[in-house]
Amino acid sequence: xxxxxxxxxxxxxxxxxxxxxxxxxxxxxxxxxxxxxxxxxxxxxxxxxxxxxxxxxxxxxxxxxxx
Amino acid sequence: xxxxxxxxxxxxxxxxxxxxxxxxxxxxxxxxxxxxxxxxxxxxxxxxxxxxxxxxxxxxxxxxxxxxxxxxxxxxxxxxxxxxxxxxxxxxxxxxxxxxxxxxxxxxxxxxxxxxxxxxxxxxxxxxxxxxxxxxxxxxxxxxxxxxxxxxxxxxxxxxxxxxxxxxxxxxxxxxxxxxxxxxxxxxxxxxxxxxxxx
Numbered sequence: 371x372x373x374x375x376x377x378x379x380x381x382x383x384x385x386x387x388x389x390x391x392x393x394x395x396x397x398x399x400x401x402x403x404x405x406x407x408x409x410x411x412x413x414x415x416x417x418x419x420x421x422x423x424x425x426x427x428x429x430x431x432x433x434x435x436x437x
Numbered sequence: 438x439x440x441x442x443x444x445x446x447x448x449x450x451x452x453x454x455x456x457x458x459x460x461x462x463x464x465x466x467x468x469x470x471x472x473x474x475x476x477x478x479x480x481x482x483x484x485x486x487x488x489x490x491x492x493x494x495x496x497x498x499x500x501x502x503x504x505x506x507x508x509x510x511x512x513x514x515x516x517x518x519x520x521x522x523x524x525x526x527x528x529x530x531x532x533x534x535x536x537x538x539x540x541x542x543x544x545x546x547x548x549x550x551x552x553x554x555x556x557x558x559x560x561x562x563x564x565x566x567x568x569x570x571x572x573x574x575x576x577x578x579x580x581x582x583x584x585x586x587x588x589x590x591x592x593x594x595x596x597x598x599x600x601x602x603x604x605x606x607x608x609x610x611x612x613x614x615x616x617x618x619x620x621x622x623x624x625x626x627x628x629x630x631x632x633x634x635x636x
Contacts, residue, residue: 376588377586377588401549402549402550402552402553403553404553404556404557404560406560406588406589406591409564409589410560410564411557411560411561411564413557429588429589431556431570431572431588431591431593432572432597433549433552433553433556433570433572434549434572434573434575434595434597434598434599434600435547435548435549435552435575435600435601436459436547436571436572436573436574436575436595436599436600436601436607436612437456437458437459437460437461437545437546437547437552437571437574437607437612437615
């Protein structure tokens with residue numbers, strides 16, 4: 371499948387992956403994250419059950435202390 | 438657009454700012470100077486000496502509530518701006534009533550966990566409101582790393598890498614750059630940029 375991850379095209383061999391799978395593959399190990407799938411927020415508790423498919427748009431925002 | 442035209446466009450707008458620390462106090466000051474009509478700002482802290490290395494407060498205001506003090510300081514800059522300042526700790530239940538009628542929201546917290554809570558609450562309850570976030574501004578120098586990244590109607594300002602630590606404190610120049618960058622994105626949205634404006 372091909373998806374858009376943070377505005378860049380990304381290809382995976384699999385037809386579908388969960389958000390957790392993608393976080394692992396891309397080494398997104400940050401604790402404070404906000405994730406949007408096709409414009410809608412995905413709750414943390416849903417990362418392991420939400421599947422991402424061809425054509426999806428995934429945004430991962432890593433939040434950093436300071437302000 | 439002349440400054441008069443800019444002020445006329447901005448005078449009917451409402452901006453919500455979550456936090457009156459380094460990001461919120463400086464972002465609010467910039468928006469007050471250009472004449473945004475209403476600024477709704479919330480913070481439950483008091484001004485402390487350690488805040489003065491970056492926040493829009495003064496030495497003789499140490500110990501006072503940030504919400505009352507920022508209102509005073511903003512109205513000293515521009516008395517025609519309507520400031521609604523809440524002395525509360527923001528949580529999902531009060532974020533909704535406090536900010537529901539804002540045109541644009543600014544995330545201006547210090548800690549990543551609070552940033553995450555605010556962004557999640559906004560995305561769940563106000564998915565169409567433009568949201569301007571600050572993330573990554575500790576230390577000094579490296580102007581070239583600071584940027585704006587747009588994800589749908591969310592705008593992330595900062596370097597997205599430098600985390601605060603005892604050896605990498607948040608201090609005036611970089612925090613001020615990001616705060617003013619947030620104010621600049623707000624203006625871009627309100628004055629007819631790419632952002633979607635929802636009343």
